[in-house]
Amino acid sequence: MNREITNTKDNKAAFGSMLKKIVRMNLFIPIACLAAVFVFNAFTNPDFFSIVYKVNSNGDGLLAGNLISVLNNASELVILAIGMTFITSASRGQDISVGACIAIAGAVILAVVADNMAYYQESGIRLIPVVLLGCLVAMAFGAFNGTLVAVFNVQPMIATLILFTAGRPISSWITGGLSPRVNVPALNAVGNVIPGMPIPTPIFFAVGCMLIAFLALKFTNIGLYTQTVGINEKSAKLIGLNPKMIKFITFVIMGVCVGIAAFLKVSRVGSIQYNYIAKDIEMDAILAVALGGNALSGGKFSLAGSIIGAYTIQALTTTLLANSVPSDALPAYKAVVIIILVAIQAPVVKEFARRNWSAFRRRREPSGKVVS
Amino acid sequence: MQDTTVLSMRGICKAFPGVRALQDVDFTLRKGEIHALMGENGAGKSTLIKVLTGVYAKDAGEIFMDEIDKPISIKSPQEALNIGISTVYQEITLCPNLTVAENMFIGRSKDFFISWSARNKRTKEILENLGIPASPRQQLSNCSIAVQQMVAIARAVDMECKILILDEPTSSLDENEVQKLFRLMRDLKARGVGILFVTHFLDQVYEVCDRITVLRNGELVGAYEIKDLPKVDLVSKIMGKELDVLANIEKTHVQESLDREDKPPVVQVENLSSVSGIQPFDFSTTQGEVTGFSGLLGSGRSECVRAIFGADRITGGKIKVKGKSVKIRKPKDAMKLGMGYLPEDRKNDGIVADLSVRENIILALQIMKGFFRPFSRSQAEAFADEYIKLLNIKTASSNVPIGSLSGGNQQKVILARWLLTHPDYLILDEPTRGIDVGTKSEIQKLVLKLASEGMSITFISSEIEEMLRTCSRLIVMRDRKVVGELKDDEMTQGRIMQTIAGGAAKNE
16 A cells, blocks of 8 residues: 555656656747647637648649648748847847838838849849848848947947838838839749749748758857857957957848848738838747747847747737737737736746745645655 | 944854855944955955945844944945945946936935925035035036045035945045045044045055954954054955964975076066056966966956956057967957966856856867857767866756856866866966865866976965965065065065065065
């Protein structure tokens, strides 16, 4: 009798420690948040998970369904979350000019294409220099932000407030205040699907960026350097790092991300509305970093966490739309859910949960002791 | 009048986890005196002040004021202010972008409506009264640091403080400004304010103070009238050895320095000066030599080595490494020339707290190796494990954040970081501060072993015995100036202290 009890106790303890290990995992909470959104769907709308093969009006087959649309629509956000993670880590602040910079880079790309549409309609390859130009412009604006932050020691949020304010007017100035509309097959293929490929193209771009980011983390010291600078700048200086340079570089990397995201954004519709394109996306990107379990005060980061965070935000948006929340009311609903998701990550709440959990265990303990 | 006690603290004890910061410390401050509180780092000066100003709660002991027999309790800095204890810190804690008058009155009134013209007028009176060259409407940040200090003091005076605590007010002032500050202090003294003056500058203590209280390792060494205590005695009290005893102490370790004379110096500097404000100094070291910079805290020991390593911007002088003239603009230049520097402030300048022990160990070598050539995980782990074993670092694994280790083990990790780069010249600035005795002797042994293997090492420590045990040559500093160099037989505690205190060294 006694033996059995100790056995089950041991098992329980083993299970408990395993559970503890999982809970302590860095990515536990981001994954749990994403899972929570999915579980909610499993109960309210099982159709959410169905993926169907459809043939569209052009005669191309493609996969459709809420999950695909989550993956597709999250693409820009995922790419930006990567850049935002590096900036947060090294400069202990965030870039809020992202949406405005997308408007600028997008305007540049569209203006160039609209200027000579027939030339670009012939061959998709000709778009490559245009994309590079868009990236270059975005990198230049990133360098502007980076200079303010790294050299002039301006707080990142204040430094990027300048382009946050000025970016969309600049975009409007580039397009002459118009919304140029282009109809280029290659652009359409980038923003939607490549004929014959059943998966939306933006997903490939997102996966590509993720791949590059993870390869960079593996084959360069970008992760180690940004984290070192973000955790202890004085220390970093004394072991031969140049904190200014590293902060600057993170902003330039963000420029690349912005350029690619802008390309995807304008490709989706073949047009640009400078006041609405990528509106508030910087906030979602920051939120993705936070949902990924990363401290917005910089230092140690998990890129995987940020990416999961980005998908969580998109999954949430899609879920709300699927549950016929009117799109005007969407941000309000989103806010409520985000309060909950952020609150459960707060150290105060974690501490509270831990204390209550151990109190709960203690209350159960005595009954066990009585038997033995 | 002269002998009225304004403050007395009896049997103050304060412990932090793992450290007994204050043990049974008594302190008495008289009305109208300037009283120096002295001691090396970790002696308990700041803890005592923080107990007095209500930042820390004392574990035991009593505080009396104004010769009243009832002990008072001070629970917060605000309460301390209310009973007349004001503090002016080394770092100005006023608001630089407000005016002088605003700074004088900020946080002192609960009234909703205030008359700024009246306040400006009052401020003007106070400033004139104390002879402070500032105008009430001037923005504080436009004043010099000294004037800012004085405004902070004036604010304290206007709050009718009976006790004024000045925590290292002179460390960022030049000689002229110091004199102005002293004039103000003497003025206040004449008005009957008891001033508690914390400083590391010996000359200043003898210039302006009446009495001295010395603390060491959290214990009271004693309180002395300044005229009864010659400088040399003060130095020995601070460092913890009676002079007559010292003279007889035999050196435990004398290194052969004869055969080194003909070897070319590994590092040689001439007239080096940096932005930190040290006097230009010369220094050289040969292969396998352990040199030391000795002096009290704030004497410029760290600033010298920081200049050599390029941690402070160099403003003049020459550096030669192995006979070749070199330019060191930043620490990385020095690292490439085979130098390593373990900084004095482990927590703020050394560790990267959230990173793992492994990452902290490989950092310096990794940075030298280059951005595009990261060590593989297995290589990094091999390095980390090698040095964890070599230095006997106590950690659960190389994967835990360095911040979770004890101070001594953190220090060993930083040491490992530099040993991994295999430097020719390693600078250790207070490597043994705040760590346990066992680890201390381990580090000392390691230093001697490394030197015997051919590494040149500069070792800085506040503990003079440690310096004697490890160094074969000592550069002695006082008030940001090199004042002497001691080697072989000259290296005795007495001699070092005499040189630090000044005077005796000239008689050679």
